Amino acid sequence: MSKKKLMKGNEAIAEAAIRGGCRYFFGYPITPQNEIPEYMSARLPEVGGCFIQSESEVSAINMVYGAASAGARAMTSSSSPGISLKQEGISYIATAELPCVVINMVRGGPGLGTIFCAQGDYFQATKGGGHGDYHMLVYTPSTIQEAVDLVYEAFDKADQYRVITYILGDATIGQMMEPVLLPEFKDLDKLPKKEWATTGRTDTERHIVNTLEMNPDKLEGMIKHMYHTYDELKKNETRYEEYLCDDAEIILCAYGTVSRIARTAVNKLRAEGMKVGLFRPITVYPFPEEAIGKLSEHNCLKKFLVTELSEGQMIEDVKLAVNGRKPVEFFGRNGGNVMTSEDLMSVVKGEK
Amino acid sequence: MEKVVFQKSNMLTDAPLHFCPGCSHGIANRLIAECMEELNIDKKNIVGIAPVGCAVFNYNYFDVDMIEAAHGRAPAVATGLKRVLGNDKFVFVYQGDGDLASIGAAEIIHAAARCENISVVFINNGIYGMTGGQMAPTSLLGQKSTTSQKGRDIGRNGYPVKMSEMLAQLDGATYIERVSTHDAANVRKAKQAIKTAFKCQLENKGFSMIEVLSACPTNWGLTPVKAMEHIKNDVIPYYPLGVFADRRNEK
Numbered sequence: 001m002s003k004k005k006l007m008k009g010n011e012a013i014a015e016a017a018i019r020g021g022c023r024y025f026f027g028y029p030i031t032p033q034n035e036i037p038e039y040m041s042a043r044l045p046e047v048g049g050c051f052i053q054s055e056s057e058v059s060a061i062n063m064v065y066g067a068a069s070a071g072a073r074a075m076t077s078s079s080s081p082g083i084s085l086k087q088e089g090i091s092y093i094a095t096a097e098l099p100c101v102v103i104n105m106v107r108g109g110p111g112l113g114t115i116f117c118a119q120g121d122y123f124q125a126t127k128g129g130g131h132g133d134y135h136m137l138v139y140t141p142s143t144i145q146e147a148v149d150l151v152y153e154a155f156d157k158a159d160q161y162r163v164i165t166y167i168l169g170d171a172t173i174g175q176m177m178e179p180v181l182l183p184e185f186k187d188l189d190k191l192p193k194k195e196w197a198t199t200g201r202t203d204t205e206r207h208i209v210n211t212l213e214m215n216p217d218k219l220e221g222m223i224k225h226m227y228h229t230y231d232e233l234k235k236n237e238t239r240y241e242e243y244l245c246d247d248a249e250i251i252l253c254a255y256g257t258v259s260r261i262a263r264t265a266v267n268k269l270r271a272e273g274m275k276v277g278l279f280r281p282i283t284v285y286p287f288p289e290e291a292i293g294k295l296s297e298h299n300c301l302k303k304f305l306v307t308e309l310s311e312g313q314m315i316e317d318v319k320l321a322v323n324g325r326k327p328v329e330f331f332g333r334n335g336g337n338v339m340t341s342e343d344l345m346s347v348v349k350g351e352k
Numbered sequence: 353m354e355k356v357v358f359q360k361s362n363m364l365t366d367a368p369l370h371f372c373p374g375c376s377h378g379i380a381n382r383l384i385a386e387c388m389e390e391l392n393i394d395k396k397n398i399v400g401i402a403p404v405g406c407a408v409f410n411y412n413y414f415d416v417d418m419i420e421a422a423h424g425r426a427p428a429v430a431t432g433l434k435r436v437l438g439n440d441k442f443v444f445v446y447q448g449d450g451d452l453a454s455i456g457a458a459e460i461i462h463a464a465a466r467c468e469n470i471s472v473v474f475i476n477n478g479i480y481g482m483t484g485g486q487m488a489p490t491s492l493l494g495q496k497s498t499t500s501q502k503g504r505d506i507g508r509n510g511y512p513v514k515m516s517e518m519l520a521q522l523d524g525a526t527y528i529e530r531v532s533t534h535d536a537a538n539v540r541k542a543k544q545a546i547k548t549a550f551k552c553q554l555e556n557k558g559f560s561m562i563e564v565l566s567a568c569p570t571n572w573g574l575t576p577v578k579a580m581e582h583i584k585n586d587v588i589p590y591y592p593l594g595v596f597a598d599r600r601n602e603k
Contacts, residue, residue: 024436050435054428055462062425062459066432069419070399074432092422198417198433200396200441208411210420 004179009144009169010035012180013103014043016148017075021155021186022101023049024074026063028056028082031115032171033105036077057082061089061102068098069209071197073155073188077103079171080121081112083129090164091130095211097226099158101151102136103167105174108336116336117171117257122313125168126285133223135230136164137237138285140255144178146282152183157237159191161229168284170309172257172338230286239282240291244270248277250348251295253306253318255281258339262307265344275300276348284314292321303327307344310334361385363395367412374576376533376566377406380475381413383539384444387547391554398442399433401426405448406481424456427463430470439556445472450480453489453513460519460561467524467558467603471549474515477566478587485571489513492590497571512590516563520596527552527560528597533567534583538593557603565591 007015014036017025025044027037037053044051054060060076067074078086083104093100106121108114123129125138137157141147147169154165198207213219244266245251254262259280269276279295281288295301303326306315312330319328331347333339346352363385371377388398395416402410404423411418421429426445434443452460452474463470479497480486487497487504490512494503504512516530527549531542542564549560565587567579574582 024432026432052431052435052466055458058425059428059431059459059462062422062428063432063435065421065425066401066419066429066434067436068432069429070433070436072436074436088422089425198399198419199437200394200399201415201417202396206415207417208420209418210411212408212420 004181006177007144007180008035008175008177009147010105010174011039012144012148012182013151013167014039015182016151017101017154018043018047018049019183019185020152021073021188021191022075023047023188024067024072025049025051026054026060026067026074026076027078028054028060030079030082032107032174033077033079033103035174036103057085058088061086061093064100065089065093065096065098068093068100069096069198071194071199075101075103077105079105079107080109083121083124087124087130090136091132091134092211094130094134094136094164094226095132095222096209097162098209099155099162101154101158101165101167103151104169106168106170108334114336115171117309117338118334118336119170119256119258119309119313120334121168122284122308122310125166126287126317134226135285136166137161137233138166138168138283140168140282140284141173142256142259142280144173144176145180147173148180148182159194161233163229163233168256170257234286237283238286238288240288241280241282242291242295243278243280245277245279245295247275247300249275249300249302251277251279251301251304252344253279253304253314254308255284255314258307258309261339261341262344264341265348268341269345269348274348281314284317287317287321289317289321292318293323296322296325301326303329305329305331305348307331307339309338361389363388363415364413365415369413370409371406372570374567374569374579375406376477376564377475379533379539380473380564380566381410383543383546384446384473385414387543387550388442391547391550393442393554397440398444399437401430401433401443401445403447403451405451407446407448407475408482410446424451424454425459426451427456427459427468427470427472431463431466431468434468434470439469442550442553443470444550445470447472447474448481449474449476449478449488449490453515460515461522464519464522464559464561465524467526469553469556469558471553472561473546474561474563475566476515476563476591477568478512479568479571481568481571490515492586514591516561516596519561523599524559525561525597526558526599526603529595530563530565530591530593532565532583532588532593534565534580552600557600
């Protein structure tokens with residue numbers, strides 16, 4: 001019988017990845033995600049996997065490129081400045097349509113920034129980050145259990161759509177401890193075979209993993225094909241949570257750690273008689289624009305309040321989804337500072 | 353009756369090579385193919401990695417599974433690949449000098465340090481060919497290029513990098529040899545060296561690299577014949593041929 005276990009976010013995520021089929025991990029130390037490579041280095045050999053501490057983030061993501069080319073379930077993790085270094089490889093992997101998982105335990109930036117909690121990598125995660133026209137499937141867990149569940153599924157989604165599944169976590173998710181229920185090990189023998197993998201040619205077919213295409217029509221076709229996949233993601237994989245939104249006059253929009261603070265604020269404000277709700281995207285690419293669009297048509301709704309640990313990044317997607325139908329306001333903290341539920345209550349009440 | 357005295361290796365496809373006349377890439381491709389064939393490596397057990405640069409289209413030429421890597425990253429890609437495939441499969445890496453000695457310096461050093469069981473063929477022609485003749489990390493002192501138009505100058509550009517000598521210092525580097533392609537005798541020696549490197553991997557002895565001194569007549573501004581003479585007279589004196597590391601007995 002499975003039992004809940006108190007685990008640190010980073011370690012729970014690492015274990016969930018292994019149970020979800022991850023057997024190859026390549027990474028480089030950076031705070032606040034170090035427990036992931038540390039855990040992997042000890043745990044992967046126990047399940048017949050392989051851990052390499054790479055010479056750089058650049059190498060780590062390219063090792064993922066090589067391992068994913070061979071059809072393995074491969075993963076890397078890092079935090080903001082390290083993720084910047086991985087962007088080259090992420091662009092190549094997305095274009096070669098290699099499935100893999102990338103985890104970003106976001107810290108404060110830009111530059112070296114700080115090791116504390118922030119959400120300044122939203123644009124990088126959802127709008128490209130690396131060069132060229134590509135996207136990833138981006139999850140934003142708000143609890144360690146949710147992170148475990150999303151990471152556990154991440155490889156299935158990556159394999160199914162041949163995309164990068166990206167976990168946009170944050171320092172708090174990585175460092176905090178919470179009780180979690182770990183899922184069972186996936187049976188890797190039952191996974192569909194990856195016929196395209198470069199594991200050695202067959203009698204009739206050569207496999208090539210490549211992102212170079214000098215014929216403009218062919219390259220355009222490749223990109224259109226990628227965007228067809230993104231349309232499928234939009235249709236099938238968009239996830240979000242609406243909390244007390246039906247009769248809300250004000251809807252807070254928040255993801256990750258901030259959504260928990262927002263939920264507390266909503267509960268306290270409701271207790272005071274105010275009609276406030278929370279909209280929480282779980283995928284930020286694809287962004288749940290339809291759901292927000294529908295909420296923006298509620299007659300009772302007066303405005304959205306987007307709250308982030310940045311100067312305002314997700315707010316752009318919310319505004320696009322609202323499309324001018326309701327005002328969209330913003331409250332953010334930055335630099336490793338985190339708002340309190342009282343801060344958000346004051347903003348909602350117009351005191352701040 | 354007519355007798356076949358020479359034919360293309362069955363490890364190569366029928367795709368026409370895009371290399372310039374007099375370029376050594378074609379020779380290197382043929383040698384790699386012949387070595388794999390003569391060592392009886394099953395085509396189904398081979399995966400090659402192409403670099404960025406003049407050899408970027410190599411995935412069209414070798415009749416095996418191929419991965420095209422980002423500039424300089426081929427050894428990291430090969431690492432991930434080989435760790436998954438294991439020693440039953442053969443992984444060769446093909447890189448030029450800008451790729452290996454400059455933008456990918458970290459990747460090659462650490463692949464060697466880890467003693468990854470892969471074989472690297474390193475084409476050193478002292479110039480960036482594909483991008484139009486810029487100075488390479490291996491360009492000779494005084495060598496003219498589009499970014500060293502009056503010749504490579506120590507004060508401005510520093511010294512050429514001797515990768516074989518450098519990598520040979522690493523305990524993880526099992527076999528490192530520098531060869532040349534400037535005449536038939538040396539091409540034959542180059543083939544033996546590549547074969548030794550490939551055997552090294554087949555015997556699970558770890559990392560090997562063969563540096564192949566190569567001609568780039570187009571970007572050197574020389575005829576193919578003069579380019580070969582240039583290797584003999586000017587390049588080899590700076591980049592001496594020979595075995596720089598042989599730790600096969602230690603592995």
